[in-house]
Amino acid sequence: MAATWNDAIALGDDSTASHSNSLVMSFSEKRLPLHEVDFFAQNNEKKSHDDHHKMVQHIELSEDTSLDLQMKNTGGKRSIKKYGDERNELAALVAELHDMNAENHRLRVLVDQVNNDYNALHMQLIKLMQTQHRNRGDQAIEKKGKKEGMVPRQFLEMGGFSERDKAFQQYLEGSKLRESKSMIELMESNTVQALEPTKDNSSKARTMEENPGDQAFQGCLSNKVPKLNSLMGHVDQASETMAIIKKARVSVRTRSESSMIADGCQWRKYGQKMAKGNPCPRAYYRCTMCTGCPVQRCGEDRSVLITTYEGQHNHPLPPTAMAMASTTSAAASMLLSGSMPSADGLINPTILESAAFPCSHNNMATLSASAPFPTITLDLTKQSDTNSSSQLQRDQLSLLAPLLSEKFMSVNPSLTDTVNAATAAITADPNFTSALVAAITSIIGTSHPNNNGNYNTSGDQQCNNA
DNA sequence: CGTGTTTGACCGGCGC
DNA sequence: GCGCCGGTCAAACACG
Numbered sequence A: 001m002a003a004t005w006n007d008a009i010a011l012g013d014d015s016t017a018s019h020s021n022s023l024v025m026s027f028s029e030k031r032l033p034l035h036e037v038d039f040f041a042q043n044n045e046k047k048s049h050d051d052h053h054k055m056v057q058h059i060e061l062s063e064d065t066s067l068d069l070q071m072k073n074t075g076g077k078r079s080i081k082k083y084g085d086e087r088n089e090l091a092a093l094v095a096e097l098h099d100m101n102a103e104n105h106r107l108r109v110l111v112d113q114v115n116n117d118y119n120a121l122h123m124q125l126i127k128l129m130q131t132q133h134r135n136r137g138d139q140a141i142e143k144k145g146k147k148e149g150m151v152p153r154q155f156l157e158m159g160g161f162s163e164r165d166k167a168f169q170q171y172l173e174g175s176k177l178r179e180s181k182s183m184i185e186l187m188e189s190n191t192v193q194a195l196e197p198t199k200d201n202s203s204k205a206r207t208m209e210e211n212p213g214d215q216a217f218q219g220c221l222s223n224k225v226p227k228l229n230s231l232m233g234h235v236d237q238a239s240e241t242m243a244i245i246k247k248a249r250v251s252v253r254t255r256s257e258s259s260m261i262a263d264g265c266q267w268r269k270y271g272q273k274m275a276k277g278n279p280c281p282r283a284y285y286r287c288t289m290c291t292g293c294p295v296q297r298c299g300e301d302r303s304v305l306i307t308t309y310e311g312q313h314n315h316p317l318p319p320t321a322m323a324m325a326s327t328t329s330a331a332a333s334m335l336l337s338g339s340m341p342s343a344d345g346l347i348n349p350t351i352l353e354s355a356a357f358p359c360s361h362n363n364m365a366t367l368s369a370s371a372p373f374p375t376i377t378l379d380l381t382k383q384s385d386t387n388s389s390s391q392l393q394r395d396q397l398s399l400l401a402p403l404l405s406e407k408f409m410s411v412n413p414s415l416t417d418t419v420n421a422a423t424a425a426i427t428a429d430p431n432f433t434s435a436l437v438a439a440i441t442s443i444i445g446t447s448h449p450n451n452n453g454n455y456n457t458s459g460d461q462q463c464n465n466a
Numbered sequence B: 001c002g003t004g005t006t007t008g009a010c011c012g013g014c015g016c
Numbered sequence C: 001g002c003g004c005c006g007g008t009c010a011a012a013c014a015c016g
Helices: A034-048 A084-135 A138-148 A155-172 A175-194 A201-210 A212-221 A225-232 A235-245 A320-338 A349-353 A394-410 A416-427 A430-451
Strands: A008-011 A025-026 A057-061 A067-073 A076-082 A251-255 A266-273 A281-287 A296-300 A304-312 A365-368 A373-380
Touching: A251 A320
Parallel strands: A251 A373
Antiparallel strands: A008 A025, A057 A067, A067 A076, A251 A304, A266 A281, A281 A296, A296 A304, A365 A373
């Protein structure tokens, strides 16, 4: 990584007087990375203004682990000096460098493994929720969600990610890689077991107590075990989580003459109310592409159309609606992940409420945990040009959906402060929200000519949900 | 006649 | 307990 040379190395040109680029490398008491050494040589080459002379300085490790500093001059190779006194020290540094590289590689493998495992578990959780969601009636779920309200923290978040972070942090604090690996494996096994409602949780807890090697992991869970157990014992946890997802809202603000947003879905108006403080009526729509689809929304204000998506489609969507649906769904998932309570309890809603995302030049995405349900708002009204330079197509927008989730995960080093994590998910990349907004706007812009505010009622879209 | 919209009534949550 | 308000229901109506 870095070399310490106490001796001044003078590389003088001995052939031509014009090539007086005496490279004086004074590294006394100064550590320079290798790339800086190389840059130093190249910079000096530029100063020479001599194109015929190409000087490449490199450090190579010979078979006897000696380190030679060589200079290539017009193809010639000349050994400058050997530093026998420094040989052992440099060799030790190189060995250390190799060790650190190997350790770095192991860390990369570990991180990749953690990410892969998390993704796999995430998919497993989604499948489980979908399965349970199909088995149970939507009405039962809605009633359940209404009665029980918010369920603390997504289950996978509790058992998996945050604990893995702790394990990784413990590794960084000096513990052995093997220990953290075993911890992670243990966490994953517990997470998987937690996803299986048939497991005996008490026996699992007993096993953890009997195993002294799991003390660390148990300590990690100590403050969360009540919550964990309370959740693990419930068969309806997936349904409850599904209810939360259904209640999470993604709000899109657009400027539109139409009373509806043309996003490719079929909407049926089932009510209209005059909202207090708003002269414009608020209309309520349901997705009619499938009976029982939980996605609903309302729009208000004539100049600024506010479309609020609530729930997730439980049926296949046409390509025209896929992009918007997947994006809003991912945004809702991200919102839920970020709105989950911390270890100290529920997040103070005012924190989320004030968590405005300073994306780009203006706040285009805002988080709101104001009652009754957490909402993420994408403000497209500040987009001056609906056909922005991004011009993302629908399929490209669909790629943004997993990006939303990945963004959240990648910048989520610790869930002890989930608000910061959710905020960082978007603010980490200033262009991300801009691209998202541009993509949604492009969809709206391209959809209008076909729909003209009236959605197709011909029923050409099939629904496989009986 | 089928489908979608309109609109007043109804219900439940929430604050005072 | 009461009233307000948001959300939903359902009958009446409109339209192709």
